[in-house]
Amino acid sequence: MLAIIGxxxxxxxxxxxxxxxxxxRTPYGEPSGAVTYGRIGGREVVFLARHGYxxxxxxxxxxxxANMWALAKGAxxxxxxxxxxxxxIRADLGPGVVVIPNQIIDYTWGRYVTYSNGDDAQxxxxxxxxxxxxxxxxxxxxxxxxxxVDAVDGAVYATTQxxxxxxxxxxxxxxxxxxxxxxxxxxxxxxxARELDVPYAAICVVANWAAGRGDSxxxxxxxxxxxxxxxxxxxxxxxxxxxxxxxx
Ligand code: HPA
Numbered sequence: 001m002l003a004i005i006g007x008x009x010x011x012x013x014x015x016x017x018x019x020x021x022x023x024x025r026t027p028y029g030e031p032s033g034a035v036t037y038g039r040i041g042g043r044e045v046v047f048l049a050r051h052g053y054x055x056x057x058x059x060x061x062x063x064x065x066a067n068m069w070a071l072a073k074g075a076x077x078x079x080x081x082x083x084x085x086x087x088x089i090r091a092d093l094g095p096g097v098v099v100i101p102n103q104i105i106d107y108t109w110g111r112y113v114t115y116s117n118g119d120d121a122q123x124x125x126x127x128x129x130x131x132x133x134x135x136x137x138x139x140x141x142x143x144x145x146x147x148x149v150d151a152v153d154g155a156v157y158a159t160t161q162x163x164x165x166x167x168x169x170x171x172x173x174x175x176x177x178x179x180x181x182x183x184x185x186x187x188x189x190x191x192x193a194r195e196l197d198v199p200y201a202a203i204c205v206v207a208n209w210a211a212g213r214g215d216s217x218x219x220x221x222x223x224x225x226x227x228x229x230x231x232x233x234x235x236x237x238x239x240x241x242x243x244x245x246x247x248x
Contacts, residue, residue: 003046003077004240005067007084007185008207009229011049015040015241024074028065028112032057035075040244046075050082050185058163059184065112068192079136080193081243082202083236085229086157086183087165087210087220089175094214095228097206098235099152100140104131105179106187108161113188115195124195131190133199140201143242149235155180157204159187165220168212182210203236205229 004013021034036047048067051057071077088094116124144151158179160166166174166182174182181204193200207225209216215224 001044001046001075001077002244003048003071003075003080005071005080005082005189006047006049007082008051008055009085009226009233010083010236011051011053011055012036013040013047013237013240015237016045016047022075024070026066026069026074028069028115029063031066031070032062035070037075040241043244045244046071046077060108060111060162062185064188064192065115068189068196068198069115072193072196072198078198080198080200081136081140081240082185082189082200083233083240084183084185084202084204085207085225086181086204087171087208087216088181088206089171089210089213090155090180093152093155093181093206095206095208095224096232097152098144098149098232098239099155099181099204099206100137100144101157101181101186101202101204102130102132102137102154103156104186104190105156105158105174105177108159108187110161111188113191115192126191126194128191128194131194132201136199136201139243140203140239144239147238147242149238151203151239155204157186157202158182160184166211171210171212174210181206203239205232205236207232
């Protein structure tokens with residue numbers, strides 16, 4: 001079963017034929033909301049809105065451990081696709097572009113980043129050389145091509161703490177570090193998925209030029225972000241539908 005985590009602007013999936021919702025209890029507290037079960041095409045899917053169904057939970061307060069546990073262990077998802085909005089840093093990644101990132105740099109702090117809290121017999125180290133599952137990324141790219149959505153193959157996703165946006169100087173530093181897009185939720189989602197041994201990949205929709213770039217030179221317009229997301233999240237939706245329509 002495939003799980004979709006919806007980010008900002010995607011609190012529901014219109015193509016999801018909903019069967020029921022379930023409040024999943026976890027050893028790590030409350031997930032962002034009830035898990036929504038249903039079908040897209042012929043395929044069973046579970047959906048969770050990362051920031052809550054009313055978009056009330058800021059990125060630094062999302063209970064990532066509970067969310068990932070609820071999807072993988074509670075609902076039994078064997079693949080997790082994240083949909084997330086990001087700011088564009090690289091010149092070809094402007095507003096409206098969809099990108100399937102292949103790398104992460106983590107600038108977050110104070111988040112619970114592991115299920116291993118030192119009370120287990122064994123310390124857990126995961127390999128994280130490639131933070132996104134390679135095969136699932138390939139399937140997302142193929143699904144995008146199949147439904148006629150241009151999706152950029154590969155980007156370095158910088159995860160910042162938020163909830164504030166970055167300063168122009170911070171974005172310059174992110175670029176010097178090698179980052180191509182910037183968002184606030186990529187971590188610890190990706191490493192928790194790896195700990196749970198569930199393939200995880202992301203569809204990132206560029207909502208705005210990162211601070212100091214393009215039309216965000218002096219400020220980032222929230223009205224414009226909303227406009228762009230309204231239009232571009234449709235592309236992410238179509239990729240998900242393509243993924244669900246593919247031979248499983
Ligand atoms: N920075 C961080 N997170 C974001 C941005 C941004 O510019 N746009 C959407 N999510």
